[in-house]
Amino acid sequence: MLIKTVFSGFGGQGVLMMGYILAVSAMREGMQVTYLPAYGAEVRGGTANCTVSISDEDIASPVASSPDYVIALNNPSLIRFEGQIKTKGTIFLNSDLIDINPEREDIEVFKIPANTLAKNIGSERAMNMIMLGAFASKAKITSIDSLMNGLTEVIKTKSKKQVEINRKGLEMGAKYVLKGE
Amino acid sequence: MLLRGSHVFAEAAVRAGCRFYFGYPITPQNELTEYMANALASLPDGVFIQAESELAAINMVIGVSMAGKRAMTSSSSPGISLKQEGISFLSAMELPAVIINTMRGGPGLGNIAAAQGDYLQATRGGGHGDYRTIVLAPGSGQEMADFTRMAFEYADRYRIPVIILGDGMMSQMMEPVEFPDPIDPKSLPPKPWVLDGAKDRPSRIIKSLILDTSAMEEHNWKLFRKYEMIEKEISQVELFLTDDARLVVIAYGTASRITKGAIKRVREMGLKVGLMSPKTLWPFPKRFLLEMSRVVTDFLVFEMSTGQMLEDVKLSLEGRRRIHFYGRPGGIISTPDEIAKVINNIYFKEGLETEG
Numbered sequence: 001m002l003i004k005t006v007f008s009g010f011g012g013q014g015v016l017m018m019g020y021i022l023a024v025s026a027m028r029e030g031m032q033v034t035y036l037p038a039y040g041a042e043v044r045g046g047t048a049n050c051t052v053s054i055s056d057e058d059i060a061s062p063v064a065s066s067p068d069y070v071i072a073l074n075n076p077s078l079i080r081f082e083g084q085i086k087t088k089g090t091i092f093l094n095s096d097l098i099d100i101n102p103e104r105e106d107i108e109v110f111k112i113p114a115n116t117l118a119k120n121i122g123s124e125r126a127m128n129m130i131m132l133g134a135f136a137s138k139a140k141i142t143s144i145d146s147l148m149n150g151l152t153e154v155i156k157t158k159s160k161k162q163v164e165i166n167r168k169g170l171e172m173g174a175k176y177v178l179k180g181e
Numbered sequence: 182m183l184l185r186g187s188h189v190f191a192e193a194a195v196r197a198g199c200r201f202y203f204g205y206p207i208t209p210q211n212e213l214t215e216y217m218a219n220a221l222a223s224l225p226d227g228v229f230i231q232a233e234s235e236l237a238a239i240n241m242v243i244g245v246s247m248a249g250k251r252a253m254t255s256s257s258s259p260g261i262s263l264k265q266e267g268i269s270f271l272s273a274m275e276l277p278a279v280i281i282n283t284m285r286g287g288p289g290l291g292n293i294a295a296a297q298g299d300y301l302q303a304t305r306g307g308g309h310g311d312y313r314t315i316v317l318a319p320g321s322g323q324e325m326a327d328f329t330r331m332a333f334e335y336a337d338r339y340r341i342p343v344i345i346l347g348d349g350m351m352s353q354m355m356e357p358v359e360f361p362d363p364i365d366p367k368s369l370p371p372k373p374w375v376l377d378g379a380k381d382r383p384s385r386i387i388k389s390l391i392l393d394t395s396a397m398e399e400h401n402w403k404l405f406r407k408y409e410m411i412e413k414e415i416s417q418v419e420l421f422l423t424d425d426a427r428l429v430v431i432a433y434g435t436a437s438r439i440t441k442g443a444i445k446r447v448r449e450m451g452l453k454v455g456l457m458s459p460k461t462l463w464p465f466p467k468r469f470l471l472e473m474s475r476v477v478t479d480f481l482v483f484e485m486s487t488g489q490m491l492e493d494v495k496l497s498l499e500g501r502r503r504i505h506f507y508g509r510p511g512g513i514i515s516t517p518d519e520i521a522k523v524i525n526n527i528y529f530k531e532g533l534e535t536e537g
Binding site: 020023024027032033034035036037058059060061062063065 | 183185350353354355356357438439440441442443445514516517518
């Protein structure tokens with residue numbers, strides 16, 4: 001098993017955090033992982049992306065030339081990564097911010113109004129958790145509980161409220177795609 | 182722990198008892214310097230200095246090393262070029278030091294992507310004069326941690342600068358890593374040659390200016406004998422699926438892990454291919470290669486350069502076997518599929534499927 005996932009969006013949307021939480025969660029479940037943030041001459045407000053590779057054996061390359069999953073949080077991310085996704089791969093779109101449609105017909109597409117859903121649970125900043133929850137429920141690499149463990153390890157917050165909002169985000173995202181709305 | 186490569190180097194150095202770090206910023210290894218600033222500031226005996234230049238940083242390393250303590254500096258390709266004068270001086274004065282080079286695309290300023298164009302600079306001395314440095318080439322987060330510990334040990338054992346070659350991708354990538362237990366610098370054996378004040382003992386001199394030609398020649402031969410001993414004692418390789426291999430790929434660092442992925446793919450198609458990954462680039466693991474060449478007829482050197490380690494492979498095999506080469510310079514990271522195709526081509530072109 002080797003699963004490569006690309007998270008992409010604007011800097012500040014929590015793109016790198018999503019990947020980091022996924023990587024930590026998978027590592028704690030005993031899987032091999034690599035986490036590779038895109039590293040270039042990036043600018044504030046520019047695009048950010050990272051690649052998480054998860055496997056049950058050593059990972060050769062942390063780069064994904066054809067990812068299994070893409071989580072796109074803005075239009076430029078969809079444009080950039082749509083062509084790279086594996087045949088029969090999956091893309092998760094934040095439909096609140098993405099107003100164009102993928103052209104490929106050999107990939108599965110999930111549209112999630114993540115900003116709206118996040119607002120409904122009390123914090124728009126949990127938008128990335130909505131997307132991560134949606135991804136997790138479909139990809140079935142790590143459970144929501146496992147992601148929560150990863151999250152509490154990574155964000156090191158003492159605020160129960162913050163942890164709770166993030167948990168709600170993950171659960172809401174999962175519920176949304178499973179209901180197939 | 183899931184840590185990015187730059188932080189792995191830094192944490193491993195602190196755990197190896199390094200309390201003196203001198204750096205000067207350069208991408209893609211700034212996170213190493215950043216981590217050291219924090220880590221050493223929180224230790225009572227830690228000293229962190231962001232120097233005014235690369236040259237200043239390496240000279241600070243010289244000072245600490247003369248005084249007997251474990252010291253480290255790090256940079257990326259163009260910055261390492263600037264440090265070469267200091268590395269030559271360290272070599273002349275037989276001072277231990279650890280220098281980390283996070284290689285990027287070059288020459289010149291190049292770019293900040295992962296490349297392997299500094300192989301020859303690192304393994305041939307790099308600065309002026311007749312000397313070599315030990316060069317280690319980790320290929321994973323875990324090896325970055327283990328080799329940093331080993332680098333400090335070799336540096337002290339042989340009184341020699343040790344260079345660790347990483348690259349821009351390894352520095353940024355996070356992988357799970359387990360660290361060895363930390364060493365208390367006070368528990369390290371005393372060094373009988375250091376300059377720490379001559380009260381109640383004869384004074385010592387450490388210098389690199391030797392105007393007397395006979396004395397200089399003698400010193401050169403002394404260094405040479407030390408290098409010969411190191412070649413015998415520490416050269417290291419990792420072998421991966423070489424037992425029945427008809428084609429062996431030779432690659433180090435990032436290129437070696439990509440090759441492993443490629444080999445898994447071609448093995449599924451029944452091709453007998455293995456990997457020999459040098460862990461010491463100097464000394465180059467010549468004897469392992471010679472041993473292998475008794476049964477293997479074809480070698481493929483894969484590097485993220487236009488062919489530098491290739492020279493060492495050719496020098497080792499002295500024309501005995503077929504040597505193929507594939508290189509991607511400039512910061513391009515090949516995919517395992519790409520390397521699998523290259524392997525496939527060579528394998529069938531040389532008729533290796535029909536042999537023995």
